[in-house]
Amino acid sequence: MIKTLLATACALVVVGGTARAELLTEKNIPSSLAVEIAVNAVQACAADKFNVTAAVVDRAGVLRALVRADNAGPHTVEAARAKAFTSASSRTPTSKMAENVAKNPAAAELVNIEGFLVLAGGVPIKAGDVTIGAIGVGGAPGGNLDEACAAAAIEKAAGQLK
Structure with a gap:
């Protein structure tokens, strides 16, 4: 009986201690900036x-903005979103991930993560050193060209990413 009471008291102290933990404060991309960056990429x-098509996701990989050029193929919508999700999740440009997959057999399993698209064209969006989202572009005749458009859009918004 005493052991049970002691164990219960210890459990309450542990639970009570975690209730006083400080809340997290995270930076995230606002929707207005997400739309602006997507438009700039297109x-x-x-x-x-x-x-x-350009897709911008927040730091958790949730879609914030999607802009599709009038003549962009229908497949570009999901490609852009998946590249953005992959980049936000990994906090890495998808071109770098594609290089790692090509060079490292252990990294090849990245392509099997649900929702990942390991093709160039996804770029993290950072405020200082903090990833606040990512952009994915799909539809140019090469991932390197998709990535160049994404990078140009981020650069155009650089003054707002402080």
Whole structure:
């Protein structure tokens, strides 16, 4: 009986101690900036005559903005979203992940993670050193070109990412 009471008291102390933990404060991309970056990426690719879709997700990989050029293929919608999700989840450009998969047999299993698309075109969006979201672009005739449009869009918004 005494052991039971002692164990219960210890459990209450442990539970009570965790209730006083401090709350987390996280930076995240606002929807207005997500839309702006997506529009800028589609425009950057349009300047090179590429019809793409750009998706911007928040730090958790949840879609915040999606912009599809008038003549972008229907497959580009999911490709852009998956690239953005992959980049936000890994906090890494998807081109770097694709390189790692090609060079490292152990990294090849990354392609089997549900929702991941390990193709170039996904880029983290950072405020300082903190990843607040990611952009994925799909539809240009090469992932490197998708990534260039994504990078141009982030660069255009750099003044707001402080």
